Amino acid sequence: MMPDLGKYAATVLLAYGVSLGLIAALIAASLLRSARLRRALARAEAEVRKSKA
Amino acid sequence: MSPLRAVLGRELRLALRSGGGAGLGLAFFLTVILLVPFGTGPDPDRLATIAVGTLWIGALLACLLSLDRLFQTDFEDGTLDILALSPLPMEMTVALKCLAHWLTTGLPLVIAAPVLAITLNLPGAAAPWLIASLAVGTPALSFLGAIGGALTVGIRRGGLLLSILVLPLYIPTLIFGAATVRAAIDGTDPTPPLLLLTGLTLAILALAPFAAAAALRINLR
Amino acid sequence: MHPMSIWRYANPVEFLRVSGAALPWFWAGTALCLATGLAWGFFGTPDDYRQGSTVKILFLHVPAALMAINAWLMMLAASLIWIIRRHHVSALAARAAAPVGAVMTVIALFTGAVWGQPMWGTWWVWDPRLTSFFILFVFYLGYIALWNAIDEPDRAADLTAVLCLVGSVFALLSRYAVFFWSQGLHQGPSLSLDRQENVDNAFYWPLLICIAGFILLFLSLVLLRTRTEIRARRLRALQNLQARA
Amino acid sequence: MQMHTEKIGLFTVARGESGSGGDRTVRPRRFPHALPPPLPPGYAKTMALEFTDLCCSRAGLPVLTGLSHRVEDGGITLLRGPNGAGKSTLLRVLAGLLPPESGTATLDGIHLGSSRDAWTEAVAFAGHLDAVKPQLTVAENLRFWAALLGAAGIDAALDAFDLGALADRAAHACSAGQKRRLGLARLALVPRRLWLLDEPAVSLDAAATTALTRLVGAHRAAGGMALIATHTDLDLAGAATLTLSPAPPGITTGPARPDPFLADIAR
Numbered sequence: 001m002m003p004d005l006g007k008y009a010a011t012v013l014l015a016y017g018v019s020l021g022l023i024a025a026l027i028a029a030s031l032l033r034s035a036r037l038r039r040a041l042a043r044a045e046a047e048v049r050k051s052k053a
Numbered sequence: 054m055s056p057l058r059a060v061l062g063r064e065l066r067l068a069l070r071s072g073g074g075a076g077l078g079l080a081f082f083l084t085v086i087l088l089v090p091f092g093t094g095p096d097p098d099r100l101a102t103i104a105v106g107t108l109w110i111g112a113l114l115a116c117l118l119s120l121d122r123l124f125q126t127d128f129e130d131g132t133l134d135i136l137a138l139s140p141l142p143m144e145m146t147v148a149l150k151c152l153a154h155w156l157t158t159g160l161p162l163v164i165a166a167p168v169l170a171i172t173l174n175l176p177g178a179a180a181p182w183l184i185a186s187l188a189v190g191t192p193a194l195s196f197l198g199a200i201g202g203a204l205t206v207g208i209r210r211g212g213l214l215l216s217i218l219v220l221p222l223y224i225p226t227l228i229f230g231a232a233t234v235r236a237a238i239d240g241t242d243p244t245p246p247l248l249l250l251t252g253l254t255l256a257i258l259a260l261a262p263f264a265a266a267a268a269l270r271i272n273l274r
Numbered sequence: 275m276h277p278m279s280i281w282r283y284a285n286p287v288e289f290l291r292v293s294g295a296a297l298p299w300f301w302a303g304t305a306l307c308l309a310t311g312l313a314w315g316f317f318g319t320p321d322d323y324r325q326g327s328t329v330k331i332l333f334l335h336v337p338a339a340l341m342a343i344n345a346w347l348m349m350l351a352a353s354l355i356w357i358i359r360r361h362h363v364s365a366l367a368a369r370a371a372a373p374v375g376a377v378m379t380v381i382a383l384f385t386g387a388v389w390g391q392p393m394w395g396t397w398w399v400w401d402p403r404l405t406s407f408f409i410l411f412v413f414y415l416g417y418i419a420l421w422n423a424i425d426e427p428d429r430a431a432d433l434t435a436v437l438c439l440v441g442s443v444f445a446l447l448s449r450y451a452v453f454f455w456s457q458g459l460h461q462g463p464s465l466s467l468d469r470q471e472n473v474d475n476a477f478y479w480p481l482l483i484c485i486a487g488f489i490l491l492f493l494s495l496v497l498l499r500t501r502t503e504i505r506a507r508r509l510r511a512l513q514n515l516q517a518r519a
Numbered sequence: 520m521q522m523h524t525e526k527i528g529l530f531t532v533a534r535g536e537s538g539s540g541g542d543r544t545v546r547p548r549r550f551p552h553a554l555p556p557p558l559p560p561g562y563a564k565t566m567a568l569e570f571t572d573l574c575c576s577r578a579g580l581p582v583l584t585g586l587s588h589r590v591e592d593g594g595i596t597l598l599r600g601p602n603g604a605g606k607s608t609l610l611r612v613l614a615g616l617l618p619p620e621s622g623t624a625t626l627d628g629i630h631l632g633s634s635r636d637a638w639t640e641a642v643a644f645a646g647h648l649d650a651v652k653p654q655l656t657v658a659e660n661l662r663f664w665a666a667l668l669g670a671a672g673i674d675a676a677l678d679a680f681d682l683g684a685l686a687d688r689a690a691h692a693c694s695a696g697q698k699r700r701l702g703l704a705r706l707a708l709v710p711r712r713l714w715l716l717d718e719p720a721v722s723l724d725a726a727a728t729t730a731l732t733r734l735v736g737a738h739r740a741a742g743g744m745a746l747i748a749t750h751t752d753l754d755l756a757g758a759a760t761l762t763l764s765p766a767p768p769g770i771t772t773g774p775a776r777p778d779p780f781l782a783d784i785a786r
Binding site: 427504515 | 578579766778779780781
């Protein structure tokens, strides 16, 4: 299944590997920060509701 | 005394009095030029090839050095509040401060550069073009620096951020300025890059005060 | 306000609601397009007679370069909307887009360098296009740094909008100055609306799908990150509220 | 809450209750072509400072929440209130440095935000910072401001705070009180309709405080108005008092604008 990349195999695989790695890292960082703020906000909302009640 | 002369005179006086640091940019420029041969070796031919770039980048950095004082002290002691409420438009005040900055920082560099060019073995025929390109280009450095200074005026220890914001703005000026001198060295016509540099500087002189004044007003809120 | 006005979505609550519903579809589209386009490009295209298999880098390089520029244009538009109409979501979207644009620039630069190595015999040449992207990357860094340096969110939005306007002018100026400074090694545009002038047909469709995938990826990431920024602003507002109570 | 539209630049925007639509921070624009709202009849000729429903927040925190007050021709108002009540913010708003989020202010019929020149020529602002350059002498500091503001000379200003003996002293050699006197002496350079003073008596001795009240008295006698934020008692007979209190713990900064990020739990 793997195509024959010839003498440039290292070059092509390096380009694909690093690019996809960077995209994955960006998505992961965005998702992690999203989850962290979601939790922090939920806590803060609960506190506001509690102090209001 | 007109308000314009009042602002300009005050800026010059402050720069020249103790603690103003008018000579510091020049001293920095000298030091940078002194260090370069230690990095490249004393070979005159090699020095000649990098002389233009070294001189222009030295001038750029020397100009950058004093930019954080351009508005910061006035912001911290409340002067900027009163200047913003004066009959002078903020844009004019900014332009005058930039002019004073150029007179105390840029102009000494223009005068010192040809002398230092000799130590870097710059061909003598290129020296007039070096003076011309610096004379035309350094005002743009002061005016562009004002944008960065105005953006970072409210940030404590904003000096490093200021350099990151301002240095990329210097790229076109550096390209045309250095190209002028390189053309003179190579024996081609140096006027096209010099004219482009002049146009660029004039556009920056006209527009940068508006951006800087807008940023200052935001910071004065 | 008219109920169908697009400014309705500038309300943070409304934006959260609509973007939350849309986001899964954007992610699905991204995954579909990127998987199809990249797999087709990687496995299903022939080697170029001159460039060999390195031509496969095209499917990352061109879309990333496109998005590096488009992300800045989107930030410019969002900054203008913030300056003119003062919609908070717009300013936050500009902030959210900056790191995405910066990563796209890095990908474009890296794939360009890796591609150039066997073709030009060196990892880096000061080619006008590569240099312009390097400059663009520095503008991204400055923009992100300014956002992070200012505590007050509205002031940060104002000042970064000014920087974005100034930066746009100078990024464009630098581009022309850089072309003046060095003539390039790059080939001309690889994609235009006129298919006759395009790259070979075998590369056309997978490239198009990859570009669609990168656009969707950008939109998904910006939506996700804007939602995060909105939550951060609300968290800050709630904390202020608690501190004063 | 009534809704009216207003032409601002290229856009027609709704003013008033923003409802569910958008989160626009409604603030008066400084564009010279922005038309101010029409004055009520019989209002334009009034020589007074009047502000209505001023709302303003700093760093996301509401500070002024719908403040209204009127200073008549020749009137003095002392601003009182604990730290953080918004005295300095109010003065910065009225100076024209800080655009209010909502509310209006008029000075002798001029609308705040309609004409920068007309407004800045009518007010004098002395903030809690003295705007004194330590490298310059006392006289040089004053001469600069005189030239900038178009004053004839600095003698009257020197006399007002008895600075004649200090004229040639470098400002960095002056005490805090002397610097304060130098900063306040700026007020005596050119006549202005409205003085906005932020804690003017801080670090002043008894004699200088008397000089300050004398200066304010002369300003009032000439028909001027003043808004003075102060914690110390100033001997100004007939001065009105406006007491500011810190914004109540709540959501909104005023009738016009709920925090867009707290819209769902606003009133």
